[in-house]
Amino acid sequence: MAGTLEWQLATVTAVRDETATVRTFTLGLPAWQGHRPGQHVDVRLTAADGYSVERSYSIASEPERAGAIDVTVERIPDGEVSPFLHDVVVPGDRLEVRGPIGGYFVWGASLGGPLLLVAGGSGVVPLMAMIRHRERAGRDVRTRLLFSSRHAEEIIYRAELDELAARNDGFEVVHTLTRSSPPGWTGYTRRIDERMLGEVLAPLGIGPRTYICGPTALVEVAANALVRLGLPPDRVRTERFGPTGT
Numbered sequence: 258m259a260g261t262l263e264w265q266l267a268t269v270t271a272v273r274d275e276t277a278t279v280r281t282f283t284l285g286l287p288a289w290q291g292h293r294p295g296q297h298v299d300v301r302l303t304a305a306d307g308y309s310v311e312r313s314y315s316i317a318s319e320p321e322r323a324g325a326i327d328v329t330v331e332r333i334p335d336g337e338v339s340p341f342l343h344d345v346v347v348p349g350d351r352l353e354v355r356g357p358i359g360g361y362f363v364w365g366a367s368l369g370g371p372l373l374l375v376a377g378g379s380g381v382v383p384l385m386a387m388i389r390h391r392e393r394a395g396r397d398v399r400t401r402l403l404f405s406s407r408h409a410e411e412i413i414y415r416a417e418l419d420e421l422a423a424r425n426d427g428f429e430v431v432h433t434l435t436r437s438s439p440p441g442w443t444g445y446t447r448r449i450d451e452r453m454l455g456e457v458l459a460p461l462g463i464g465p466r467t468y469i470c471g472p473t474a475l476v477e478v479a480a481n482a483l484v485r486l487g488l489p490p491d492r493v494r495t496e497r498f499g500p501t502g503t
């Protein structure tokens with residue numbers, strides 16, 4: 258079994274489009290030691306001349322799946338790694354991966370709930386691992402996801418989230434769209450703010466375990482607002498996506 262900081266060769270076994278700019282890669286990892294929802298992996302690309310570059314990607318899949326993980330990558334148009342993954346990588350290719358990494362932004366069913374999850378764009382990825390794990394191992398944990406996307410067609414995992422919410426087993430999703438909304442849209446239509454968070458939080462009381470992930474600005478607004486609304490700061494865990502993770 259490989260250690261978490263040792264590079265392993267993953268085989269890309271499937272590639273799936275989530276939206277026009279977001280794609281999921283299934284990575285077969287025979288020596289995978291398992292992960293906790295919320296953790297990430299590092300992916301390393303190395304050119305023929307030895308130049309190499311690494312980026313972090315959250316694990317989207319639940320830990321109950323053996324021998325493979327999913328990562329979901331947004332294509333950043335002027336980026337170095339994400340366009341390569343989108344435009345070049347196909348099933349059968351091999352990628353260097355190490356992990357799982359991270360011990361703070363993690364949730365497992367044994368921690369219980371209720372759970373408040375707040376996501377902006379691809380920030381939903383580690384939260385999806387929590388939601389999928391909840392479905393397999395913690396269905397009694399009441400969970401609400403507040404998910405901010407720019408346009409309806411950019412909502413990542415939309416069909417799966419709708420399907421899970423339709424089970425009425427304690428998982429709910431509340432969407433907000435910040436740029437455009439289709440006719441008949443009943444969700445929010447603005448950036449996440451304190452009033453919105455208060456409304457989404459209310460049915461959960463003031464003590465949910467809270468995980469916020471997305472661009473830095475969204476994470477800071479949401480975390481500060483939730484503390485003002487009465488959540489104990491140690492219950493509010495954050496993960497920022499970006500070039501340096503800040």
Ligand SMILES: Cc1cc2nc3c(=O)[nH]c(=O)nc-3n(C[C@H](O)[C@H](O)[C@H](O)COP(=O)(O)OP(=O)(O)OC[C@H]3O[C@@H](n4cnc5c(N)ncnc54)[C@H](O)[C@@H]3O)c2cc1C
Nearest residue numbers: 312313314315329330331335336337338339382499500502
């Ligand atoms: C812990 C952690 C987990 C992450 N998980 C995911 C994940 O699950 N899915 C995912 O798609 N990304 C994730 N990221 C972001 C990812 O690591 C890369 O930063 C991202 O893919 C861009 O890399 P790049 O090489 O394509 O762009 P770069 O060459 O690094 O950057 C190119 C340009 O894009 C800007 N930029 C870089 N990253 C972003 C971003 N996220 N949003 C907007 N602009 C950006 C840069 O400022 C720069 O101007 C995660 C980051 C961290 C720290």
